[in-house]
Amino acid sequence: MITSTPWTSDRAREIVAAHARCDGAALPVLHALQDEFGHIPDEAIPLVAEALNLSRAEIHGIVTFYHDFRRQPAGRHVLKLCRAEACQSMNGAAVAQGLLATLGIGWGETTPDGSLTVEGVFCLGLCACAPSALYDGEPIGRLDPGTLDEVVREARGL
Structure with missing residues (x-):
C-alpha cells in the first residue's frame, strides 16, 4: 500500500x-x-x-x-505493468488493455474509488515469466486476466 x-x-x-x-x-x-x-x-x-x-x-x-515521477497522488495501491517487447510477445498488451478497459482508466490514471493506479513501465527484468508486473513493489509473473482480477479485488479490499 x-x-x-x-x-x-x-x-x-x-x-x-x-x-x-x-x-x-x-x-x-x-x-x-x-x-x-x-x-x-x-x-x-x-x-x-x-x-x-x-x-x-x-x-x-x-x-x-522520467516516468517514475508522478504529478498527482497515486491510488492506495500501484500496479506497474511491463510494456516491453518480451511481455508484449506474451500477450501483455492485450491483457493490459483489457484491464484498463475494465477499470475505465488509461495509463497512469487512478480508479475513481482511489484504490488503484495503473502505470506502464518498460522492462522489469522479469522476461522469463512474461507478461509481468509489480504490485506495490512485489513482482507478479505470467499475468492473465484472472490474476489481474485478483489484484483489483485485493486493491479494493474485496
Missing part, C-alpha cells in the same frame, strides 16, 4: 536541504520528495529550482521526462 505525508513547504525544504549537496542533486531531491509526499506537487517545482540554482523549466522537464 502506498502511504504519503500531506504536503507542507517546511517539510519539503527539509528534504531538499538534506539532498541538495548530492552530486546531480535534482534526481535524489525529487525522489525523496515523491517518497515523502507520494508525488511531486506543483509547489515543489520552484522550491527545488531555487535550492539547486536551476530554472523551473529544468525541474519541470525532469519531472515530466
Whole structure:
C-alpha cells in the first residue's frame, strides 16, 4: 500500500536541504520528495529550482521526462505493468488493455474509488515469466486476466 505525508513547504525544504549537496542533486531531491509526499506537487517545482540554482523549466522537464515521477497522488495501491517487447510477445498488451478497459482508466490514471493506479513501465527484468508486473513493489509473473482480477479485488479490499 502506498502511504504519503500531506504536503507542507517546511517539510519539503527539509528534504531538499538534506539532498541538495548530492552530486546531480535534482534526481535524489525529487525522489525523496515523491517518497515523502507520494508525488511531486506543483509547489515543489520552484522550491527545488531555487535550492539547486536551476530554472523551473529544468525541474519541470525532469519531472515530466522520467516516468517514475508522478504529478498527482497515486491510488492506495500501484500496479506497474511491463510494456516491453518480451511481455508484449506474451500477450501483455492485450491483457493490459483489457484491464484498463475494465477499470475505465488509461495509463497512469487512478480508479475513481482511489484504490488503484495503473502505470506502464518498460522492462522489469522479469522476461522469463512474461507478461509481468509489480504490485506495490512485489513482482507478479505470467499475468492473465484472472490474476489481474485478483489484484483489483485485493486493491479494493474485496
